[in-house]
Amino acid sequence: MxxxxxxxxxxxxxxxxxxxxxxxxxxxxxxxxxxxxxxxxxxxxxxxxxxxxxxxxxxxxxxxxxxxxxxxxxxxxxxxxxxxxxxxxxxxxxxxxxxxxxxxxxxxxxxxxxxxxxxxxxxxxxxxxxxxxxxxxxxxxxxxxxxxxxxxxxxxxxxTVHGVGDHGFIAIIGAVARDKGVSGYPGDGSTAWSAxxxxxxxxxxxxxxxxxxxxxxxxxxAETAVPSRVIAEALGRAYDLPVASIAPDDVPGHFGFIGGFFAMNLAASSTATQELLGWTPTGPTLVEDIDAGAYSKF
The missing domain is CATH 3.40.50.720 (NAD(P)-binding Rossmann-like Domain)
Structure with a gap:
């Protein structure tokens, strides 16, 4: 085609x-x-x-x-x-x-x-x-x-469409962590992203x-819901930084524009897509990518 x-x-x-x-x-x-x-x-x-x-x-x-x-x-x-x-x-x-x-x-x-x-x-x-x-x-x-x-x-x-070389949202959140000296997550860290x-x-x-x-x-x-706290913990390991909750009122000032997204529930499933297309994700998970160093060079 x-x-x-x-x-x-x-x-x-x-x-x-x-x-x-x-x-x-x-x-x-x-x-x-x-x-x-x-x-x-x-x-x-x-x-x-x-x-x-x-x-x-x-x-x-x-x-x-x-x-x-x-x-x-x-x-x-x-x-x-x-x-x-x-x-x-x-x-x-x-x-x-x-x-x-x-x-x-x-x-x-x-x-x-x-x-x-x-x-x-x-x-x-x-x-x-x-x-x-x-x-x-x-x-x-x-x-x-x-x-x-x-x-x-x-x-x-x-x-987050993640992998080695990604300059998207996870890379931006990682840059905030390095700049602030702490890998933060919004509130109680229960908001979650699909990945x-x-x-x-x-x-x-x-x-x-x-x-x-x-x-x-x-x-x-591929992953329905990765909690923001889990993401922050993985970035904390990647950068050898402490991990901490950021109070909801402080999220915009701490994270900048990305804070509004990080504080949102962006969970999603793909059951229907997988069944329709015969598609089965096989790549690494988001945390596996972070732990393997995919975001360590930024």
Whole structure:
């Protein structure tokens, strides 16, 4: 299958490209820089230059492909409105281009906001609608295109897609621990995150491309709930730091923007996804990765 991938040189996207190529698909990746383009070409992928603001490039990439996997996001935490607008515009451009074709459109989403009192499931609809909502309401927008003849599928990633080289949320929490001299966790440490190893997430995306029905919501989740205290204890071992509770009122000041996420319950299951796709995560757990030194070089 000819697949156009945005975010193709990113943390998740680069692993997805590897898995797609290994499965025999023809990949064209969106690349902003010469380095990203060279990395994609070295793998055997084709390159389309552009970024999320280059809607003409997104349109052309979608027109030439049999499927689109949209993984790019600006992730500008200092200006979320800009990130949300770019995401919505990109999804609308791709959706409009694919309308009436029956071609596949998989897009990255997340489990945040689905549930706070239990593990979120694939049956939980996203509560985010409209351009001013998180990620510009892109999951619901993409799924609306099913009625317009697009084979849309939501890829909900765990808040930590971990592994050696990860610069995401766990790396940021680790950086806070080193800066503060203590590996902290919010309150009593009972809030929990779901987690998945990068290679497992990539395998799920490929299987989702090949098998998921239109309108599916897939969960890239291997561990349903890793308590924040357990994460902090593992980072404390990695950095030889004391571990301590951070009072809820002090969480924003101690952790910065990441504190709001670390204090949230972002647990999620993937039972339905595993059964649908025949997908079984086999990579290391989050704590195994931390204990093995995956975050010790930052």
């Amino acid at each position: 000819r697949v156009f991938v945005t975010g193709a040189s990113g943390w998740i996207g680069s692993a997805v490209v590897d898995d797609l190529l290994a499965a025999g698909h023809e990949v064209t990746g969106l690349a902003r820089s010469d380095n990203s383009a060279a990395a994609l070409e070295a793998k055997g992928a084709r390159v389309r230059r552009g970024d999320l603001d280059d809607l003409d490039s997104l349109r052309a990439g979608a027109e030439a492909a049999e499927a689109v996997i949209h993984l790019a996001n600006k992730h500008d935490w200092s200006n979320p409105a800009s990130s949300n607008a770019a995401e919505r515009n990109a999804v609308q451009t791709i959706g409009d281009t694919l309308a009436g074709s029956g071609r596949r459109f998989l897009l990255a989403s997340g489990v945040a906001g689905l549930s706070q009192d239990r593990a979120a499931t694939e049956a939980d609809p996203s509560p985010f609608h409209g351009p001013d909502s998180p990620r510009g309401g892109s999951e619901n927008l993409a799924l609306e295109y099913v009625e317009r003849g697009v084979h849309s599928v939501s890829l909900r990633f765990a808040p 998945v190893h990068r290679t497992d997430a990539a395998r799920m995306v490929t299987l989702g491309l090949e098998k998921a029905p239109a309108g599916s919501r897939l969960h890239a989740v």
